[in-house]
Each structure stands twice: as structure tokens, then as C-alpha cells.
Amino acid sequence: MVTIIILDGLNYAANLFLVSVGLTFVYGVLRILNISHGALYALGAYMATWLTLLLLKVGLPDILTYFTLLVGAIIIGLVFGPLIERLALRRIYGSDIHIQLLLTYSILLILDDLMKLVWGTDPLFVSEPYSFIGMFEVSGILYPWYNILLMGVAVVFGSFLIWLVRRTRFGKIVVSVIYDREISAAMGVNVGLIFTVAFSIGAFSAALGGAFIAPTIAVVPGFAIEVVVMAFAVIAIGGLGSLEGAALGALIVGLARATSIHLFAELELVVIYLIMVLVLAFLPKGLFGEVEERRI
Amino acid sequence: MRKMKVISGFVIGFFVIGLMFLSVSTPMAAPPKGAPAKFKVAFVDFFSGTAAVFGIGGKNTSELLVKQWNKKGGIRGVPIDLVVIDEAGGPKKQVTEFRRLVLEEKVDAVVGYTSSGNSLAIAPVADELKTLTVIHIAGTHQLNDKIGKGGYTFRTSVNQAADSVILARYLMKVMPDIKSIAGIQPDYSWGRDSWEAFKVAMLALKPSIKVKAELWPKLFAGEYSAEISKLMLSKPDVIHSSLWGGDLISFVKQAAPRGLFKQSTVLLSTGEQVLMHVKGIMPDGVVALPRVTAGYFLDPDPEMDPLQKEFVESYYKAYKRYPEYTTYRTYQAWAGLKAAYEKAIDILGRWPTTEEVISAFEDLAYQAPGGTIIMRSDHQAIHGGVIGVTKFSEEYGFPILVDRVRIGAEEITPPFGMKTMDWVKTIK
Numbered sequence: 250m251v252t253i254i255i256l257d258g259l260n261y262a263a264n265l266f267l268v269s270v271g272l273t274f275v276y277g278v279l280r281i282l283n284i285s286h287g288a289l290y291a292l293g294a295y296m297a298t299w300l301t302l303l304l305l306k307v308g309l310p311d312i313l314t315y316f317t318l319l320v321g322a323i324i325i326g327l328v329f330g331p332l333i334e335r336l337a338l339r340r341i342y343g344s345d346i347h348i349q350l351l352l353t354y355s356i357l358l359i360l361d362d363l364m365k366l367v368w369g370t371d372p373l374f375v376s377e378p379y380s381f382i383g384m385f386e387v388s389g390i391l392y393p394w395y396n397i398l399l400m401g402v403a404v405v406f407g408s409f410l411i412w413l414v415r416r417t418r419f420g421k422i423v424v425s426v427i428y429d430r431e432i433s434a435a436m437g438v439n440v441g442l443i444f445t446v447a448f449s450i451g452a453f454s455a456a457l458g459g460a461f462i463a464p465t466i467a468v469v470p471g472f473a474i475e476v477v478v479m480a481f482a483v484i485a486i487g488g489l490g491s492l493e494g495a496a497l498g499a500l501i502v503g504l505a506r507a508t509s510i511h512l513f514a515e516l517e518l519v520v521i522y523l524i525m526v527l528v529l530a531f532l533p534k535g536l537f538g539e540v541e542e543r544r545i
Numbered sequence: 546m547r548k549m550k551v552i553s554g555f556v557i558g559f560f561v562i563g564l565m566f567l568s569v570s571t572p573m574a575a576p577p578k579g580a581p582a583k584f585k586v587a588f589v590d591f592f593s594g595t596a597a598v599f600g601i602g603g604k605n606t607s608e609l610l611v612k613q614w615n616k617k618g619g620i621r622g623v624p625i626d627l628v629v630i631d632e633a634g635g636p637k638k639q640v641t642e643f644r645r646l647v648l649e650e651k652v653d654a655v656v657g658y659t660s661s662g663n664s665l666a667i668a669p670v671a672d673e674l675k676t677l678t679v680i681h682i683a684g685t686h687q688l689n690d691k692i693g694k695g696g697y698t699f700r701t702s703v704n705q706a707a708d709s710v711i712l713a714r715y716l717m718k719v720m721p722d723i724k725s726i727a728g729i730q731p732d733y734s735w736g737r738d739s740w741e742a743f744k745v746a747m748l749a750l751k752p753s754i755k756v757k758a759e760l761w762p763k764l765f766a767g768e769y770s771a772e773i774s775k776l777m778l779s780k781p782d783v784i785h786s787s788l789w790g791g792d793l794i795s796f797v798k799q800a801a802p803r804g805l806f807k808q809s810t811v812l813l814s815t816g817e818q819v820l821m822h823v824k825g826i827m828p829d830g831v832v833a834l835p836r837v838t839a840g841y842f843l844d845p846d847p848e849m850d851p852l853q854k855e856f857v858e859s860y861y862k863a864y865k866r867y868p869e870y871t872t873y874r875t876y877q878a879w880a881g882l883k884a885a886y887e888k889a890i891d892i893l894g895r896w897p898t899t900e901e902v903i904s905a906f907e908d909l910a911y912q913a914p915g916g917t918i919i920m921r922s923d924h925q926a927i928h929g930g931v932i933g934v935t936k937f938s939e940e941y942g943f944p945i946l947v948d949r950v951r952i953g954a955e956e957i958t959p960p961f962g963m964k965t966m967d968w969v970k971t972i973k
Contacts, residue, residue, distance in 0.1 A: 466798065475766070511775050
């Protein structure tokens, strides 16, 4: 029973981390609370599922479906990241947060309709990546290996982002641009390009979450909205903009939810928001909110 | 002899051509006295957001029926003018939209409302604006309190408790030795009400039943691994679920490979609606129903029932898919509205007032593709339902319901005047 609770908790934590990592990354790097994150997450799921289904039809071996999920997320990051940043976000850096929320919410609505226009309202789903690696037995019940794979993707991708921001030249330039745009420009940094690249990585992160969660669910219009509400709860617990915070927030929420499902199922939904309330009551900026001045 | 044949051939030919002329030149029956130039009806359902899975079938059915009926003269010679409105946005927006439809668009009647919350908000406004309103899908039994004492709103399908009671009745017929149950429901009024009615009905029918797990994932959660683990560990004989649409598909995708459907008998109250989409992922042997709806595209057998045949074939021809429960329930609503007007016209010999149509609608029995629908004087329709077990069909390319059983209205509907949950507690 305890093993199952831990496994279920870690699995949900991986899901939550993949949903929220792009949101916290964009806030951490660009200081934009990106409501359109939900649409980018959904676009990742749609594109990855559609691409995988298309290639399966022409005879793609099942093992390569993991690759097509990744490609789907990259396409969304490459297309929509620069598009949204150049056309919309660029005009509002430094603006009041209300403007940011209104603008990114409008983008969410536009992208939501775009998805309906392209993929219709019927559910779209692919099962091969989920079923290909099969099941293992634990405490007398079957458990999918894909859930373990999701945990792996969450750990690897989270570590990659931390490495990118902390250990690379690109990361250092991003930090300098966030800290002082004008001085960075005076030092020869192409500030516009850095913003575009940084937001595109954020868009890719959102899409990657959607792409890898897609094989476990049915992708339908509006499916991401509720999931993203949960992502906001996670990053509020962890501290806005902190990758480590998102990871810890996801872990706490994941384990608490799994425990409540197994022991006090009535509290499944309450427990998540209860944790958020408790954390914010004592640490208004979240668990990692004040550890560093710059959070990534 | 040959000459005789030629002559008789000519005579028959002329006769046939004459008949054709006659039928072409005969005008459609003149509209009744006082009839409007057109009869304007709004259809309201979800076309955006996650609930769009309900609205598209309803919209398709409305457009198809209006087109077909207008070709045959509409309602006694008066063509129907259809206005389609999105139900998204919540009850406040829908009340405003309803007022606009009546006051500005001057609609004569409104058909629709899938959301129970919206239906509860609309019924009093329909009375205030004296506009005939036919609720097609919304299932809450609370609506009966609002429409039961007359007024302008009718509901043309049974209420939500029937969806649960029919499953309990079915279980006692096919698995009388059942010892334990569990439930996984979306955590909002639909899921809560569905489970309450099912649990109460099961305990009424077999008090020794043990409830092993009651799980409440958030609506649109999508991720059910922990709930599935819990269900697998608690090993109930039967699992009841009112998950719907994308949530239901996600649940089946995650649960089927883990063997949940082999371990327990699973009952899905809206299972029929996803069958055309899930193709191979729905295991065989799952008990599914199109909620309690009189029709299923294979039941009654289209070859034996001309109305069902015409509907299934024309729907498939128009939309390349078979009708499912939302389409049948939409049909039931439109057919009721049309039958009520026609009855009133036939009695009065002129176009009726809305109040006269309401009188005609009460205690009206009318035909829909699934069979006869009876509208009681408390404005609540009663009809039976079909229930079956999933089996993948090579012919259709998706799972269909086999071993179907029909359960009659009297077994799943409270008697006239009795409150729904009071009745569920006492069923035998």
C-alpha cells in the first residue's frame, strides 16, 4: 500500500511538474505571468498526438513514437514561441501585470479557437507510447512503465532547464538582460533575440509537458484549462519563477493527493488547495519565494 | 395481342405521368388560420469548451430535422426557422441570451439546455416571458420541482436518477449475487447525484451490498492513476462511473491496460457516447448505456422500425457518423414540440396560442426513433432505456452494444407526484 501511494504520488508529481515547468520558467526569466501557457500545453498535446497518429498510419514503428512526441513539442516551441513573443509580448515588457494577464489571456482564447478550427471537437488520442513499454507488477497490481518514463522526463527536463540557466553562457546573458536591459544592450547583447529565444524555450517547455502527457489522456478542446489551474497552485506553493520550487510543490501536492485518494478519498480536491493556503499563510511568496533575489 | 399490350402500356404510362403531375401541382396543405409566416425556434447547446461533445450532435440533429420537416411542409404548412445559440458562459449569460432570443429575435419556442445549472436558471424566466421551452438533455431532478406545477417548460427525457436506477435494476437481473460496489465520479453535481442515486438504489435493492471505494477526481482531471490503483486494491465486484467525454476516454485508456476491466465489472452511464471515438481501446464486456435514452442506433432494429431507419440513415448520410444519445434526446425534444403543435392545431382548427400548445403537450404520447415518449402533466416525459455490453465490431470499426436489454419507464421513473430520491430509497 505504501509503495503504491509513493508511486502514485511521484507519478502525479511528474505530471504536475511537466504542466507547470513552462509557466514558472517564463515567469522566472521574463517576469511574465503567461496565461496562454495552457494553450501552448494543449497545442503541444495536439501537435504531438496528431503527428504521431499520422506517422503511425504510414508505418512508423511504435518505438519511434517517443521521438515524434518530442518533435511535436519542438515544432510548437519553434513556431509559436517567436510568433507570440515578437507579435505580442514584446510590446508589454515592464507593463502593469493587468496588461500582461489580459494580453496572454486573449492569446489563450485565440489559440483555443485555432485548435478547434484545425483539429475539430472530436477527441484525439494515441495509445502506442503508453502501451508499448507495458506494465510491471507491484503490490499485486499492474503499473504502467510509462508513468515511470514520465517521472524520468520530468527529472531530466527540469535538470536541463536549471543547467541551461545556471551553467551556460546563454543563461548568464539571460540573467544580465533581466537584471538590466539597457546595460546589456550597451555591452553588445542582442536583447530582442534573447527575449525571443527565452520565451520560445518557455513555449517549448509548455508544449513538452502536453506532448508527453498526451498518450495517457484524450486530447479534447479545453482539456488544459483545469490542468493549468493546478499548475498555478503548484507554482504558488513552490514560489513563482522557481524551478526547484515547482519541483518541490509538485512533489508535495502529488504525494498529498495520492495519500488522500487511498486513505480519505473525499478530500482529494480539498487537500491540494489546503496545502496552498497553509504554505501561503506562512510563506506568502511560496517555499522558494525569497531564497534568492532572482529566482532562476 | 401485341397491340393490346402497347395500348395498355400507354394507358399505364399516362396514368403514372398524370399522377406525378398531380402530386407536383397539388399545393402543400394550406397553413391553419392565424398561422405565422414562419415558426421561429432557437436551439441552445454547447458548441465551445469541453462540453462541445454534447452540442455538436444536438445541432446536427436540429438542422437535419428542420430541413427534413420543412421539405414536408414544416408544422402543418408553416416552415420552421432555426436559430442556433451556444450554451457556454454559465447561467447568468444564458438568462440574458434567453431574454434576447425572446424579446429581440422574437423566437416562438426554445429547445435545448444540456447543463442542469442552466436549465434551473431558464425555467423561471421562460414562465416570466411566457415562452414555450423544451429541455432536451439536462438531467437534474431538481428541475422537476420547478416545472412540475405547470408553466412553460417541459423536459422530454427522464431525469438523471433514472440513469443510475436503470444500472442498479440491470445489475440485479444479470448479477444477483453481487456483494460489493465502488464508484469513481467527477467531483461536481452530476457525479455526486449519479453516485448517490446508484448507491441508494443498490442498497434499496440489496441492503447487504458493501461500498468499497468512493472516488471523486476533479472534473477534467485527466490523470487517474492513483484512483485506478485504489480501485484495483479494493477489488469491488462492480465499479460505477459517470465520467464522460474526454475524461471517460482518459480513464479507460489508463485503466484498461492495468486490467481493471478484467478484475471488476464496470458500468458506464454515458459509455455509449464515446464508443465511436474509442475504437479499440474500450475492452469488451463493459456495461454501457446511452444514459436512459429511448434509442440506440441499433435498437430498435432499423430494419423493423421505419422512423429509426430513416433517422439513422439520413443522419449517417449527412454527418458520416451514427446518432448517439445526445442526438436521440434532441430528436425527442423536437418531436415533442412538433407533435404538441400539431395536436393543438388539429383540435382547434387554427394556429394555437402558446398556452393552448402547453395544454396539448400535457399527457401527449408521441413517436421518436426509439419508441413512444409520454409527456406527463407534470411536464416530465417518461420513456424506457436500452442497456448493453460493449463488443468490438469489425463491421463498424468501433465497439457496439450487444446483449441489449430494454428496461421500461415504470421501473426507472418515480410515480406521478412522488419526489425522485424519496422513490429511489423505496424501490424493490
